[in-house]
Amino acid sequence: MSTTPVSELDLPFLGFSDNRSDRLTAGVEAARSSWIARGEVGYSILRYDDVVAVLRDKRWHSAIPLVIEMSADATPEFKLRRRESILSAEGDTHVRLRRLVAPAFSPRRADTLRPAMRDVVNGLVDAVAHTGRVDMASDICEPYPIPIICELLGAPKRDWELFSRWATDVLRIFDNNFRNDMPLIMAAQDELEAYVRGLIADRRDEPRDDLLTDLIAAEEAGDKLTNEELVMMVEAVIVGGTDTTRNQLGLAVDLLLDHPDEWKRLADDPSVAARVVEETMRLNGAVRATGRVASCDIDYKGVLFPAGTLVFPLLAAANHDASIFHDATNFDTGRRESNQPQLTFGSGIHYCLGAALARAELQEALPLLARRMPNIRRAGEPRYKIATAGIFGPTSLPIEFDPT
Numbered sequence: 001m002s003t004t005p006v007s008e009l010d011l012p013f014l015g016f017s018d019n020r021s022d023r024l025t026a027g028v029e030a031a032r033s034s035w036i037a038r039g040e041v042g043y044s045i046l047r048y049d050d051v052v053a054v055l056r057d058k059r060w061h062s063a064i065p066l067v068i069e070m071s072a073d074a075t076p077e078f079k080l081r082r083r084e085s086i087l088s089a090e091g092d093t094h095v096r097l098r099r100l101v102a103p104a105f106s107p108r109r110a111d112t113l114r115p116a117m118r119d120v121v122n123g124l125v126d127a128v129a130h131t132g133r134v135d136m137a138s139d140i141c142e143p144y145p146i147p148i149i150c151e152l153l154g155a156p157k158r159d160w161e162l163f164s165r166w167a168t169d170v171l172r173i174f175d176n177n178f179r180n181d182m183p184l185i186m187a188a189q190d191e192l193e194a195y196v197r198g199l200i201a202d203r204r205d206e207p208r209d210d211l212l213t214d215l216i217a218a219e220e221a222g223d224k225l226t227n228e229e230l231v232m233m234v235e236a237v238i239v240g241g242t243d244t245t246r247n248q249l250g251l252a253v254d255l256l257l258d259h260p261d262e263w264k265r266l267a268d269d270p271s272v273a274a275r276v277v278e279e280t281m282r283l284n285g286a287v288r289a290t291g292r293v294a295s296c297d298i299d300y301k302g303v304l305f306p307a308g309t310l311v312f313p314l315l316a317a318a319n320h321d322a323s324i325f326h327d328a329t330n331f332d333t334g335r336r337e338s339n340q341p342q343l344t345f346g347s348g349i350h351y352c353l354g355a356a357l358a359r360a361e362l363q364e365a366l367p368l369l370a371r372r373m374p375n376i377r378r379a380g381e382p383r384y385k386i387a388t389a390g391i392f393g394p395t396s397l398p399i400e401f402d403p404t
């Protein structure tokens with residue numbers, strides 16, 4: 001079969017927009033007529049099967065290094081300090097890292113943190129339960145994941161505000177605003193690295209029952225993580241495990257505000273939480289796209305993607321693919337007809353390492369919030385991050401509930 005270079009295809013255009021529903025709706029709309037769309041830079045992959053195919057094809061590499069490289073505003077100093085992370089590593093390097101660290105991120109370790117998760121949620125709700133009014137995004141979702149990450153790593157709880165700020169600032173890399181953000185990003189990277197090096201030194205002297213000790217001990221056939229790799233992994237956990245979870249919780253509550261019957265069901269029967277979490281992540285995912293670059297010429301479905309081509313698999317559009325999810329725009333926690341997983345944790349070799357932990361955090365938080373905040377309703381207009389944010393979610397979600 002002959003192949004057509006992707007640049008010669010007649011494709012719909014899907015550009016950046018500042019309106020959150022526009023961007024998602026535009027992706028879902030475009031997917032009706034084409035599996036691929038052209039953008040300002042690169043191409044968007046729109047349908048479930050194609051998104052999964054790209055993410056599972058190892059010739060497509062993570063685009064994180066390219067995003068930084070392509071930014072006209074990033075200084076040479078900033079570009080030079082880029083260290084390889086598990087998210088951007090490929091080939092044998094990635095396989096080795098993943099094999100060494102995967103056991104430390106098992107569902108079993110996530111389950112040991114469930115009591116701590118309930119304690120944190122209860123503590124946050126205790127402060128507001130009598131008032132019947134709260135900003136869900138800033139008062140509950142924002143602080144929630146940090147003490148859990150502290151507990152996971154064995155870092156002191158009092159340091160949560162530091163972790164929170166570092167995670168927010170380092171993630172500005174994905175916000176397309178290097179000119180303003182670079183000094184903040186660089187300062188956060190430096191502080192975070194110094195902190196993590198101290199933590200690792202402590203744990204080498206005094207092993208404990210925590211993730212950091214597991215990572216230090218991680219060994220297979222005599223192979224161990226180097227100190228540099230340990231620093232990178234801990235940074236990946238702090239950065240990858242905070243802003244994602246807090247925004248996903250906010251988006252889940254945002255959706256549930258329009259489904260009060262489901263909120264009540266969560267309160268009455270916490271066993272539905274796992275299904276509610278998957279369905280809220282499908283319909284309203286915090287990570288709506290990721291990026292890949294062709295490491296060589298790639299021929300897919302009769303289309304030639306020359307080496308260096310940038311594509312964005314749109315996880316959110318794939319999650320709305322009507323050929324996979326019946327009545328795809330409907331919130332339906334009972335959906336069983338599809339065995340296909342929602343894609344907000346990605347797919348393939350970079351599939352979210354913290355998925356078990358994130359699922360546990362959401363499954364613990366939602367039923368507790370529903371029980372302790374009955375009759376939840378909106379108390380003002382929600383505000384959101386810009387639509388192109390790498391991790392999307394509400395910045396403000398004012399709600400009222402019956403005081404308890």
Ligand code: HEM
Pocket residue numbers: 062086087088098236237238240241242244245248286287290291344345346347349350351352353354355357358
């Ligand atoms: C609801 C919350 C979360 C969401 C939506 C999420 C989403 C994702 C996605 C989409 C990827 C793949 C990115 C790609 O393919 O380019 C990913 C990778 C990753 N996530 Fe998460 N994540 C969440 C929570 C967490 C948590 C709690 C942790 C850490 C404890 C974590 C650590 C990581 C790491 C280390 C990777 C890189 C894995 C690799 O490249 O092999 N994430 N996440």
